[in-house]
Amino acid sequence: MDNFRQLTQYVLSGLSNGAIYALIGFGFAIIHNATGIINFAQGEFVMLGGMLTVFFLVFCGFPLLPAIVLSILIATVAGITFERLAIRPLKDAKPIRLIIITIGASIFIRGAAMLIWGKDTHALPAFSGNEPLYIAGATIMPQHLWIFGITILVIIFSRLFFNHSIIGKAMRACAYNAQAASLVGIDVKIMVMLSFAISAAIGSLAGIIIAPLTMTSFDVGIMLGIKGFCAVIIGGMSSGLGTVLGGLLLGLLEALGAGFISASYKDAIAFIVLLLILFLRPEGLFGKKETERV
């Protein structure tokens, strides 16, 4: 019985971490699909979300909701600015150069955050208290429920957006064939900018909802970014649902590994999974191989 309770505990915390990885992975996938590059600054948007919220809430004394909204807005503007200043001017550059630029940008954003907010670790108060709830013998924090709820909302919203709105469809069209998209009158540059804006918004949201559980500091973006990258590699870049499943799977494996083997292997598990997937199934567990019918 004790084992079972432990298992439920690991599964719950694994799933909630996994949901965060899925959100971060979403950001990777959206930018990758629109531009063909991997945005290694994605983790920094996550950090910005958490740190900005701490800043507005704790230092400026704003109420929670305005602090969150303001933080997401600022992170989104940061994403757009990043695209305008660092990506768009090099319009014909090869993806590898742009990827290196995103690494540079991530170092820059991290450094700026350190200069502004210092090296301290900050805690964000949980959204609705720290009174644990008991489910099937396991304890769960209300913050976990927030994480699940918000993740589900983001997934539903993005599915509606990409499948049913004309702008979302236009973004998918650009991702599939940018030249054909421009020939039907879609401004590809706007779509690329939009992909950075959406990624930054989702990333910062992830950073905000995880901050009450894990604390936040100027350098949380590195590890969270890499975990989100693992999620999207496990799931496959092309599959939105795959990214979600990839994130959840990664969170579960980490939590179970940390619980039953050793907590010090928690991060190693993510990298082992990443390497295995890259060796054995580079298109991801749920990604589709391109098939062409002529």
Added chain:
Amino acid sequence: MLKIKNINTYYGQVHALKNVSLHLSAGEIVTLIGANGAGKTTLLNSMSGIVPPRSGEILFYDVPINNLAAHQIVKMGISQVPEGRQIFKPLSVEDNLGLGAYLYHRRKGEKEQIKKTVAMVYELFPILKERKNQLAGTLSGGELQMLSIGRALMARPKLLLLDEPSMGLAPMIAQEIFRVIVNLSRENKTTILLVEQNARAALKMAHRGYVLETGRLILEGMAADLLENKEVQRAYLGKDKKEIWER
């Protein structure tokens, strides 16, 4: 309606179009013939803003368009049906058509007109209506070509640029496509610039024609005259092959 004056287009170092000038009048079907690599697709892409010319001028109803981006040229009323169809395969047939009308999505009161245009496209190509909820990736080559033309028509262009619409299609289906093209010109009064491998079929449909060779326009004239032209017959229609050494 359209005047091209002395354009020069480059792909990197390659000088793909050399001092090309041509004009189109409203309501015409004009065909552009030439061998592979002669620059036909490049010329269409220069007009569409995908590979803007480095020098020269393109006037559409006396407005210069050679500095506009591709999506702005669509707004002006020029749509291209690109080589190889370039359909958005992960999206449904209906969504592909919907994206064809992308430039109208922010204007009010366009919904009715968009619906009418979709109905018009389905009337031209009834098979697309049957398949409207299918992913475009599941269509056959002919159906993809129909969808590609339909998608371009959704923007309600004044000028339609068609790049090799019969490529890779069975003769019956190619005939069907050609029939629709002639209909578009007759009934919708759409002006058409047609690039075709099948020079004979193209010249039979067209009012006028231009012959492009290694980036230069070497011949222009009424389509009927070009069909009779000895050079054209020998190089592009496969006639009189023997007579070169029999003569």
